[in-house]
Structure formats: structure tokens, C-alpha cells
Amino acid sequence: MNNRLKVLRAERDWSQAELAVRLDVSRQAVNAIETGKHDPSLPLAFRLARLFDMQIEEIFDDGQ
Amino acid sequence: MAKAINRDRQLLKADISFALLGIVSIAGTFGEFAGSAEAIPEVAQPLLMTGIVVGLILILGAIISKVASIDRDHSEEYTFQLLSQGAVVGVMVTFVMNVLWFDIFLGRWLGELSADHLLTILMGGWAFGYYFHRIRGVA
Numbered sequence: 001m002n003n004r005l006k007v008l009r010a011e012r013d014w015s016q017a018e019l020a021v022r023l024d025v026s027r028q029a030v031n032a033i034e035t036g037k038h039d040p041s042l043p044l045a046f047r048l049a050r051l052f053d054m055q056i057e058e059i060f061d062d063g064q
Numbered sequence: 065m066a067k068a069i070n071r072d073r074q075l076l077k078a079d080i081s082f083a084l085l086g087i088v089s090i091a092g093t094f095g096e097f098a099g100s101a102e103a104i105p106e107v108a109q110p111l112l113m114t115g116i117v118v119g120l121i122l123i124l125g126a127i128i129s130k131v132a133s134i135d136r137d138h139s140e141e142y143t144f145q146l147l148s149q150g151a152v153v154g155v156m157v158t159f160v161m162n163v164l165w166f167d168i169f170l171g172r173w174l175g176e177l178s179a180d181h182l183l184t185i186l187m188g189g190w191a192f193g194y195y196f197h198r199i200r201g202v203a
Contacts, residue, residue: 001203017072026071029142037201041141 002061006034008052023047071140078143082150082194089188093181145202146194153193158186 009019009030016034020027023044032038040048049056136144162182165171177185 020071024069024071025140025142026075028072028075029140032142032201032203035201037203038142038145039203044141 001036001039002063003033003036004059004061005030005048008054008059009034022051069138071143074139075143078147078194079198082191085187086191086195089184089191092184093188142202146197149197149202150190150192150194153196154186154188154190157189157192158182161185 005019009016014022016030017027020030023030025044029038033040045056045060048059052059135147139147161177165174165177171177
């Protein structure tokens with residue numbers, strides 16, 4: 001699944017570690033999501049959407 | 065106030081644990097092959113033994129399911145997915161090795177596997193599965 005996490009994070013000038021702390025996940029989890037190695041669960045996707053004040057579909061694209 | 069969990073450290077602990085598990089698995093497998101094969105005693109009461117085994121599967125399965133749900137609640141989802149995907153690989157490797165050794169008779173040429181061997185194979189398979197998904201991803 002494609003996502004804009006890296007771009008959104010860069011726009012806010014956050015490191016992966018900073019984003020990880022805000023989401024209560026590991027830095028490796030943030031890295032895995034950004035590189036498409038891990039699809040977040042729905043609760044984590046909602047946390048991301050709330051953090052960036054966006055809709056989930058604006059962050060993630062399942063290519064459909 | 066609840067103590068904040070260091071998620072990076074949690075994942076690092078898993079990395080170290082599975083590296084050790086892999087090493088123990090390899091060392092244990094060698095040790096088992098180097099030692100003498102264990103004798104398997106005959107089962108006196110097959111029906112009773114079946115009942116005990118089924119009962120233990122149900123009781124232990126329920127307890128471990130409960131413990132796993134606690135573990136899931138306290139782990140971040142990425143770590144838990146790595147652990148569970150690794151466990152699936154470990155169980156399947158053990159199952160297939162069992163079939164290869166006992167049903168396809170690899171044991172005839174390579175020596176029989178003991179119960180302890182199967183445990184070391186499970187540990188090795190789980191460690192391999194963990195690192196395989198750690199590198200390749202769980203998406």
C-alpha cells in the first residue's frame with residue numbers, strides 16, 4: 001500500500017523517531033510503514049489521520 | 065500515571081531474543097545429534113493418553129491464547145506481527161520437517177529425530193521467520 005507518510009513527516013520537519021513517539025510505536029515501525037514493509041492497523045491509521053488532521057484516504061492509497 | 069513504553073527498546077529486545085534463539089537452536093540441534101537417541105516408551109493405555117493429550121491441548125491452548133492477547137495489548141502491532149509471522153514459519157517448518165523425517169523416511173539415512181530435535185527446529189524456524197519478516201516486511 002502506498003502512503004504519503006514520509007512527505008507529511010518532512011513537511012512538519014519531524015524525524016522518524018519524533019513521529020514514532022507521537023504515535024507510540026517504534027522508529028522501526030514508522031520506517032516499515034514509510035517503505036511499504038508494514039501496513040498499519042485501522043486504529044493506527046486513525047491515529048495517523050488525527051495527528052496529521054487528514055482523512056485516512058489522503059494518507060494511504062491502496063491503488064484501487 | 066502509566067509508565068511510557070520505549071517501543072524502540074521493545075523491538076531491540078525482540079531482535080536480541082530471536083538472535084539468541086537461533087544460536088540456541090543450532091547449538092541444541094548439534095548437541096542432540098551428538099548425544100545418544102532417546103528410547104520411546106510404549107504407551108500402556110492409548111485411550112487414556114489420547115484423552116490426556118486432548119485435554120492438555122484445550123487447557124494450554126486457552127491459557128496461551130489469553131496470555132498472547134495480553135502480549136498483543138502490550139506490544140506495538142509491528143512487533144507483534146513480526147512475532148506471530150515468525151511463529152507461523154516456525155510451526156510450519158517443524159511440521160514439514162516432521163513429515164520429511166518420519167513419513168518420507170529421511171531419518172533412515174540421516175538418523176532419527178528426537179522430541180528435543182523438534183523443539184530446536186521450532187526455535188530455529190521461529191528465529192528465521194522473525195528475521196525474514198524483519199528484513200522483507202510484513203505488509
